[in-house]
Amino acid sequence: MxxxxxxxxxxxxxxxxxxxxxxxxxxxxxxxxxxxxxxxxxxxxxxxxxxxxxxxxxxxxxxxxxxxxxxxxxxxxxxxxxxxxxxxxxxxxxxxxxxxxxxxxxxxxxxxxxxxxxxxxxxxxxxxxxxxxxxxxxxxxxxxxxxxxxxxxxxxxxxxxxxxxxxxxxxxxxxxxxxxxxxxxxxxxxxxxxxxxxxxxxxxxxxxxxxxxxxxxxxxxxxxxxxxxxxxxxxxxxxxxxxxxxxxxxxxxxxxxxxxxxxxxxxxxxxxxxxxxxxxxxxxxxxxxxxxxxPVALPDNFALPPNPISTDLDLDKARTVPLTLEGGEKGGMTGALYGGEKLDLRALLEKGMAWAINGTAGLAAQPWETFTEGESVVLDVDNRTKFDQPLHIHGHVWKIIEDQPQPWRDTVVIPAGAQAKLGFVADNPGEWGIQSAFAERVDSGLITSFEVTA
Structure with a gap:
């Protein structure tokens, strides 16, 4: 190296x-x-x-x-x-x-x-x-x-x-x-x-x-x-x-x-x-x-200094909540909530909506979930679509929970048809989003919001 x-x-x-x-x-x-x-x-x-x-x-x-x-x-x-x-x-x-x-x-x-x-x-x-x-x-x-x-x-x-x-x-x-x-x-x-x-x-x-x-x-x-x-x-x-x-x-x-x-x-x-x-x-x-x-000296163990992110994710006490991704071509979604109204797939498409998170297309009037500041959270992600889904979290960092150590980052990719667990510490009060990193998908429904209360 x-x-x-x-x-x-x-x-x-x-x-x-x-x-x-x-x-x-x-x-x-x-x-x-x-x-x-x-x-x-x-x-x-x-x-x-x-x-x-x-x-x-x-x-x-x-x-x-x-x-x-x-x-x-x-x-x-x-x-x-x-x-x-x-x-x-x-x-x-x-x-x-x-x-x-x-x-x-x-x-x-x-x-x-x-x-x-x-x-x-x-x-x-x-x-x-x-x-x-x-x-x-x-x-x-x-x-x-x-x-x-x-x-x-x-x-x-x-x-x-x-x-x-x-x-x-x-x-x-x-x-x-x-x-x-x-x-x-x-x-x-x-x-x-x-x-x-x-x-x-x-x-x-x-x-x-x-x-x-x-x-x-x-x-x-x-x-x-x-x-x-x-x-x-x-x-x-x-x-x-x-x-x-x-x-x-x-x-x-x-x-x-x-x-x-x-x-x-x-x-x-x-x-x-x-x-x-x-x-x-x-x-x-x-x-x-x-x-x-x-010349400049660089130590053998060089690494950038860590950022002050919350890494004390307590999996034993973490609250696990489902995050289900649906929609898209051949995805099998039959309908979703949009604007507070339950619509079938044809009606959703007429409004430009093609994706949903936990059965809701686009942002709802109220946050999807509320967490307490400092709470450990595990999102049980189920990607029911036929596409890889890069997801971005606002105001926080998260990581995929696996046997091997994973990096903390703000955008992760969930493979098509796969399940994954995403862990983060809800340490930043306010209202935040979880969204697709694909431009067309966030515009057509693949976004939700959550709240962190102090």
Whole structure:
């Protein structure tokens, strides 16, 4: 393993070379300013038409927001689009009234979001309503929360993978938004791949030790990312540190919304990042080694410092509650509650609903379940659908309960037709959600809410 070596090489720069405009604008009063507006984006080659998108920062590529663990993080949202935008801080465990917000159109409706992230790591900001349309249009940002204390100073590169469903003239195929077949089936798969909002970008990278912060922002595609020119180590998943380990032969597998931090050792060779489509492999980005290196000591037992998450899951005293997933193509669902009314499948589909959690499609008027702060919870998940289901929990982290130790993270995948137990400590008061990480599925019913009372 790379980490068995006592010495690495670190580039002199604190950050690897990344286009400056990927960073969000700062205001004089200390806010990170995000102005949502339409943009022309170069998703394709330079001689192809620009793609009409929307951006949280009013610019392209998508922004990278930066905060520091335990310090005040101030973001001001201005919505210059023609509709409200509901957003969620995916993976961040801040206060419940600020982790999901709605920003109305107009400069007079600017929304200030101020909180202190308790965890360091790689997170993201993305729509939580009308997800299939707004995520596909580019309304998302990577969120980097730096460690309060980290002896090792790495160069780093943010890498946002996405796929887009484009027409022949390079525009988003809006004709398929709301498509029923996408809702009940596999979802909206793209036909064009980008990294950091560009086609096959060439990104300068230190010749020394580099931390890659990788996000899969696709609507539904699980990315299998392979690396040529390096054997990186996984050091964090969904923002939570893990014991460093080598990648599997399949590469880095990320469901939509999942993130991983990788550590790449020193070298001279250009790294090629590709997406394995199993019937083909598509080269997606190139990391070009640049600059001199200097030695830096890294202990054999290196690991990122742990976050202050609640890991004292008491399985003997835990409350076990069922979480049944139904719906989708050939899923056998005959009906569900929607808007407080029991509807058969045909009536649900007419309203754009195709999935249900515990017999309810979409959010109900009241939370599905209430837990007491500090309570240990085990969700007995039964995936009765014909599809793998990546599930995201708001404001908390959870893990699959198995005989072997499992990592704490905020998005896990339940295989088609499988059962699993998900454990977490309900330690963050407020109202929270459990939702599909697939954009089309959350819009068509695969979401519920729960409450944690102090």
């Amino acid at each position: 790379i980490l068995s070596r006592r010495s690495f090489m670190l580039g002199g720069a604190a950050l690897a070379a990344v286009p400056a405009k990927v960073l969000a604008e700062q205001t004089e009063d200390g806010f990170t300013l995000l102005t949502m507006r339409p943009v022309d984006a170069r998703l394709m080659e330079s001689d192809r038409p620009a793609t009409k998108l929307e951006s949280l920062s009013g610019a392209w590529p998508p922004p990278v927001l930066r905060a520091r663990q335990g310090e005040e993080f101030k973001v001001r949202f201005v919505n210059e689009l023609d509709r409200p935008v509901a957003l969620h801080w995916y993976g961040l465990r801040g206060p419940s009234d600020l982790m999901s917000i709605s920003v109305a159109p107009g400069k007079d409706n600017a929304f200030d979001c101020v909180f202190m992230p308790p965890d360091a790591g790689t997170f993201w900001l993305s729509p939580v309503a009308d997800v299939s349309r707004q995520r596909e249009m580019g309304l998302y940002a990577l969120v980097v929360v730096e460690e309060r204390e980290l002896a090792e100073k790495f160069a780093e590169i943010p890498l946002i993978f996405d796929d887009w469903q484009l027409t022949d003239d390079g525009q988003i195929d809006a004709s398929t938004f709301g498509n029923l077949q996408d809702a009940i089936g596999q979802g909206r798969l793209g036909n064009w791949f980008t990294v950091n909002g560009a086609y096959r970008p060439k990104i300068d990278m230190s010749a020394g030790l580099v931390r890659l912060r990788i996000l899969n922002a696709a609507n539904v595609r699980t990315m299998a990312i392979v690396f040529k020119g390096a054997d990186p180590l996984v050091i964090a998943e969904d923002g939570q540190p893990v014991p460093p380990r080598e990648l599997s032969r399949q590469g880095l597998i990320l469901a939509p919304g999942q993130r991983s931090d990788l550590l790449v050792g020193e070298g001279e060779e250009t790294l090629t990042l590709a997406v394995n489509l199993f019937e083909d492999i598509i080269e997606a980005a190139y990391l070009n080694r640049r600059g001199a290196s200097q």
